[in-house]
Amino acid sequence: DYELAKAKISLSQLTGDEQLSHILGIAENPIFNFSSKLQGDDEPKQASQGLKEYVQFLKDNEREIVGVSTGYPIYDWAIGGGLREKCISLLGGRLKSGKSIVADNIGLNIAKRQIKILIVDTEMSELDRWPRIISCISGVKINDIETGKFKKDKNKEIKVNQAIELLESIPFYYISVIDKEFEDIISIMRRWKMKNVKDNEKCVVIFDWFTLGMELDRGIKEYQALGFQMISTKRFVARHNVACLALTQLNREGIDDETSGVIA
Numbered sequence: 673d674y675e676l677a678k679a680k681i682s683l684s685q686l687t688g689d690e691q692l693s694h695i696l697g698i699a700e701n702p703i704f705n706f707s708s709k710l711q712g713d714d715e716p717k718q719a720s721q722g723l724k725e726y727v728q729f730l731k732d733n734e735r736e737i738v739g740v741s742t743g744y745p746i747y748d749w750a751i752g753g754g755l756r757e758k759c760i761s762l763l764g765g766r767l768k769s770g771k772s773i774v775a776d777n778i779g780l781n782i783a784k785r786q787i788k789i790l791i792v793d794t795e796m797s798e799l800d801r802w803p804r805i806i807s808c809i810s811g812v813k814i815n816d817i818e819t820g821k822f823k824k825d826k827n828k829e830i831k832v833n834q835a836i837e838l839l840e841s842i843p844f845y846y847i848s849v850i851d852k853e854f855e856d857i858i859s860i861m862r863r864w865k866m867k868n869v870k871d872n873e874k875c876v877v878i879f880d881w882f883t884l885g886m887e888l889d890r891g892i893k894e895y896q897a898l899g900f901q902m903i904s905t906k907r908f909v910a911r912h913n914v915a916c917l918a919l920t921q922l923n924r925e926g927i928d929d930e931t932s933g934v935i936a
Contacts, residue, residue, distance in 0.1 A: 740876055740915050743781025755876055755915040760906055764922045771919045772796070775880045776808045778917060783844040788875040790845040790864050792857060794883050797848050805846075809835035843868075854901050858908050865912050874915070879905065881919035 739754030748754045751761045765771040775791060783789045793801060803817040810831035812822050822828040845864065849857050861877055869875045882901055892900070902918075909916045 740782060740787060740874055742778045742917070744778070755917055757874070757913045757915050758910045760902070760909060760916045760918050762918050762920060764920045766922050771921075772801075772880055773804060773808065775878045775917070775919060776801075776805050779844060779876075779878055780805070780808055780842075782876055783842040784838075786843060788843040788845065788869055788873070789878065790847070790861065790875070791878045791880060792861060793846065793848045793880050794850060794857075795881065797850065798846065801846065801848070805839065806832055806835045809838055854904065858904055861908060861914075862912065865914060876915045876917065877909070879916060879918040881921060883921075 737748060737754045738752075739748075739756035739759075741748050741754045755761055763771070763774070765774075772793075772795070779789045779791050791801075803814050806812070806817055807814045810817075810828075812828045812831055812835075816822045816825075816828060817832065822832050845868065847860060847864075849860065852860070865875065865877075882898060905916065905918065908914065
């Protein structure tokens with residue numbers, strides 16, 4: 673009742689200028705928050721309960737890597753065995769250091785194995801992202817693709833066409849959320865998961881990247897807003913069995929320092 677009451681208040685405060693995704697999120701979030709509590713197992717149990725069955729499962733299902741491989745073995749090892757369900761792996765980089773290119777390459781590596789991948793882009797539009805993705809696949813320079821100069825070289829044109837065909841054949845999903853509030857983004861990811869991913873089927877969300885939006889306009893401090901985003905994302909991946917790679921921009925200390933402080 674409390675969750676629904678909050679939604680009712682939020683709906684009554686709508687001005688009519690909001691986007692449809694925002695309105696849907698107001699209605700959806702309380703329902704999913706409530707249903708997840710019903711489905712959860714909140715009773716403590718003996719630590720050994722189900723342990724023998726779990727160990728037997730591991731013996732019967734030997735594997736090289738626990739999570740979903742990014743295609744980069746050293747990074748998979750560094751994060752403890754690939755991208756794991758219900759977990760967020762955080763990758764930081766300075767401004768214009770190539771975070772999105774890394775995200776695209778990892779996304780393609782995963783999708784080529786027919787594992788469904790969603791890239792959530794808070795920085796660029798689809799038209800900005802397409803040349804980068806095609807370049808990752810084809811090896812043709814981004815500038816040649818964006819300017820159309822690739823058509824002057826028959827070999828490059830063939831590679832671009834082959835890249836498009838590959839992209840059409842793999843479960844690689846993308847959405848630009850430049851103009852969305854964070855609560856709306858969570859709703860979008862949840863709807864994608866429920867619509868496109870079957871039960872017990874692996875999937876990965878790449879969040880590119882954590883940034884600040886309307887939260888600061890409501891008087892929330894920067895660290896509080898980013899903390900809220902991380903907690904909300906963690907709850908989403910935990911409730912829906914999603915593996916997540918999130919990118920973030922490092923602060924200026926990252927020029928000379930390589931400690932965790934550069935993420936602050």
